[in-house]
Amino acid sequence: MSSLATAIETSQKLIGTEVGVSNWITVDQKMIxxxxxTTHDEQWIHVxxxxxxxxxxxxxxxxHGFLTLSLASRFAYDCFSMMEGQVMGINYGMNKLRFLMxxxxxxxxxxxxxxxxAKARDATSMLRTNTLTIEIEGNETPALVAEWLGLAVFKD
Structure with a gap:
């Protein structure tokens, strides 16, 4: 069985389960x-x-909502590692995104x-869809919820 086929089979068994929780990151005024x-969005509610x-x-x-969203990559680094045979991971976009708090x-x-x-996209890649919830410590309502697409690319 190829690395891609193994990764798809393994991933499909995890559908519906929580697959990772990242470390906490402080969003301070300096970061904002x-x-x-950087984004030329210096609206007073932020600065x-x-x-x-x-x-x-x-x-x-x-x-900024987009600052919060941009931390998704950092959170993913905490939660995911390369699968056997995987050569790279690519951000493939979002299907749904809501800023809640x-x-x-x-x-x-x-x-x-x-x-x-989790499904094959072509002969060398798997498209994984995850619900990402970005939580705010001490708040019941999350900052955002998104459906995030990631492409895992494998060597032939």
Whole structure:
């Protein structure tokens, strides 16, 4: 049996199960400010903590939704390793994404992955679909929930 076939068979047995929980990452004001500069999105709710504390219900500055989403790659590194015969993993996009709760500066986040589907895409790759939930420490409502597609590429 090929490495790809073995990986698909193994992955399909895990469908519906939680396959990883990452370490916590603190999203501090410095990270938010750097992201704002990089993306040219310097809206005051992100970069002016004093004003955000006074004029929003959040109690301070909040992270960009896309900053929170961008941490998904870091969370995946904590949870997934290369499968036998795999030569690379490629971000293949999202099917669904919802931002459910703002992330206040200083919050700690982690990613939780549940495998939804795993199937061959072609002769050398497997498409895996995971539900990613990015949790905020101490909050029942997560920051976001997304259906994330990842392509695992194998050598022939």
């Amino acid at each position: 400010d750097e992201f704002a500069k 002016d903590p004093e004003r955000a504390a006074k004029e929003t219900p959040f109690g301070g500055a909040i992270a 703002p992330v206040v500066a200083g919050s700690r986040l982690r990613g939780r992955f549940t495998l939804v589907d």
